Amino acid sequence: MSKTGSCLCGDVNFSYKSDPVMFLMCHCTDCQKSTGSPVASIIVVSENEFSFSGPTSSYECEAKVTRSFCKICGSQVFSRIESAPGVVAIKTGVLDEQPTTKPNLVCWTKSKPDWFEISHPEVSFKENPN
Numbered sequence: 001m002s003k004t005g006s007c008l009c010g011d012v013n014f015s016y017k018s019d020p021v022m023f024l025m026c027h028c029t030d031c032q033k034s035t036g037s038p039v040a041s042i043i044v045v046s047e048n049e050f051s052f053s054g055p056t057s058s059y060e061c062e063a064k065v066t067r068s069f070c071k072i073c074g075s076q077v078f079s080r081i082e083s084a085p086g087v088v089a090i091k092t093g094v095l096d097e098q099p100t101t102k103p104n105l106v107c108w109t110k111s112k113p114d115w116f117e118i119s120h121p122e123v124s125f126k127e128n129p130n
């Protein structure tokens with residue numbers, strides 16, 4: 001899997017060096033609002049191996065997640081989570097190549113819409129993982 005990605009318009013580009021430390025799906029309402037979708041699929045990589053270029057803006061939500069997005073096209077590119085310092089979370093939709101592995105865990109299953117049918121990883125949390 002290549003370790004690069006970009007936003008929809010291509011002005012924001014990023015890369016990371018090592019394999020992701022985690023691959024998760026999140027059905028929290030913040031992810032739903034910010035992605036406009038029933039689930040966010042996210043890889044987590046080490047912050048000091050991550051770099052990006054291009055015009056970003058960011059929004060910090062109440063849960064202290066700072067979501068950075070392309071100023072031009074609005075694609076969400078990466079997030080920093082105050083409670084998880086040292087890592088960067090990247091939505092899989094902005095990767096140049098999709099992961100070949102399956103997600104390790106799913107969180108916030110309690111806000112998954114009933115109409116949305118999906119097979120979840122075995123490790124599953126109703127809210128945030130503890």
Ligand SMILES: [Zn+2]
Pocket residue numbers: 007008009010011012070071072073074075
């Ligand atoms: Zn863009």
Ligand SMILES: [Zn+2]
Pocket residue numbers: 026027028029030031032040108
């Ligand atoms: Zn979420």
